[in-house]
Amino acid sequence: MSVILIMFIIFGLLVLAVKVWKKSKILSLVLTVSVFLVLFFIGYVVYNSWYHTTPDSLKVTVQKEKQRYTISGVWVKPLDAYRFDTDYIVLYVPNNTMVSNIKRNRYKNYNEIDVAGLKTAAQNYI
Secondary structure, three states, X not given: OHHHHHHHHHHHHHHHHHHHOOOOHHHHHHHHHHHHHHHHHHHHHHXXXXXXXXXXXXXXXXXXXXXXXXXXXXXXXXXXXOOOOOOOOOOOOHHHOOOOOOOOOOOOOHHHOOOHHHHHHHHHHO
């Protein structure tokens, strides 16, 4: 219901902008630009809410040393800048085998996080 109401308001503002054009061009332009800014913002939010990573986005390597396996991964398709840097990956092991030793750095203060990869990705993007 609220989507229909928003569409009616946007359509009404555009019609009002067209009707007001002969009387006040500035008011008409302000109405038109504000409607397009709102539409752009709504489109941006909808586009970013459909983001999903796939298993192909992560390249995982497994190394075996005696009876110890080390799993490391690199994002092939980088995560978006607004994604949480505390996201995690769930790994399934066969036959309900217990994973005995998991080391994952926990950060109490986000300022301590190594952001070298993020800075490199940002520099490459620019």
